Amino acid sequence: MSDLELPPPPWQRPAAKRPRTPRAPLSRDQIVEAGLRLVIEEGVDAVSMRRVAGRLHTGASSLYAHVANKEELLLLMFDRICGQITVPPPQPQRWREQLKDVMRQGHEVLLRHNDFARTAIASVPSGPNALLITEAMLAILLSAGVKRQVAAWALDRMFLYITADAYEVSLERGKIGELSSQLADYFGDLPASHFPNIRANADVLTAGNSADRFEFGLDLLVEGIARSLEKREPGGD
């Protein structure tokens, strides 16, 4: 019967309402974009679920409504990257140059994304964009007369090469200059009793930049394929 109104005791206070900022719902695209931005700015190790979510002003667990796990996110990011590569219709007389062009593009696209190639190495290129590239390169090889099995396996090897080299280059990126000269000195200082050839060739072992080496490897692969055009089908000998 008392008209006196007391404040509610602490044990009866209603739970604080969880503030919810009204905003457009998250999307997978946004998550992928945020992840790629982080890669470009800080490298692949910066892509944690918390960091990605922070970029979108949400929480890490919110991402799991859109991607199954981090691995799926990285795969999506990879396929998004593959979408930046343009593939040409096959010109049989120029198959070598066409192959190299696509491979160079792939390499460059990866390098534009810091050390993301580390993830690419571990990924099966099965997203829509990656498959379009596979399709185009396969068409180029087949149009050149390369045997089916050679074409298939060469594709596989080329993909491996691009991603592995891009990863390696990304690791050296911050230290390409100092590492080379230090390595040359190191090689030159090795004991002659065990390392005569390395000592004598320290200059060429440390020569060239990463682009030189990548191109050299492209040549090896493409020349190796060319040689197969002059031979029997593999796996048949």
Next chain:
Amino acid sequence: MSDLELPPPPWQRPAAKRPRTPRAPLSRDQIVEAGLRLVIEEGVDAVSMRRVAGRLHTGASSLYAHVANKEELLLLMFDRICGQITVPPPQPQRWREQLKDVMRQGHEVLLRHNDFARTAIASVPSGPNALLITEAMLAILLSAGVKRQVAAWALDRMFLYITADAYEVSLERGKIGELSSQLADYFGDLPASHFPNIRANADVLTAGNSADRFEFGLDLLVEGIARSLEKREPGGD
């Protein structure tokens, strides 16, 4: 003046003595061995400082008295692994087979260590064992008449190839069978409008096991090098 002896108040209790198990001191070798055992048993992700230390019945921070950081530990482990490869004196007439043999060894040694190749990709092969391999392979190439710069860069590319392929194989290891058939089905189901070549060649794209593909890539590289023996020195055109 009182003979009454009170127990010491809690704030004056001496700190509990830290028990120290008497044992032989840790060594770098032990740490490396423990790391490698973990790799073999559970893969490279199991190699945390805590796990390694646990194997040695000590604490993670104790490892830092022997290795600078985890990266150095992984490098040491890598070079230990390289010590399992035996290199032959050069036989110029058999340079192809000699190269392949060393590369196969390297590949196999890595595969025996689960997915440790992931670490190997990121490592500059500069430990004593790795350098002995470099020295031997360089000798083989030079004895075959390969130009110095080609030999140097070919070595670099071969090393990259071995480690990258070993890593890729280690990833597929647990799923090589199901992945192949699933991929073949997947390829066969792609829309014909965009993927006529993949559809028509799903069989060869998914054919062969990892050893087939590795050998195929070896051939590409070695044939590419062979071709260089018939051409001018690279970087000169």
Next chain:
DNA sequence: TCGATCAACGAACACCGTTCTACGCTTGAA
């Protein structure tokens, strides 16, 4: 004996991927 050095210990820091519970909002059916 004392002081310096070093290996080892354990707590703590700043992070990680993911799960779990709860909440708020939307939608559709009654």
Next chain:
DNA sequence: TTCAAGCGTAGAACGGTGTTCGTTGATCGA
């Protein structure tokens, strides 16, 4: 209009990571 179901989001918590920091105990040399 109301209610229930479903789904996205929030935040705490779990079980981990590499590393640093301060401390302790042992050894060695003066």
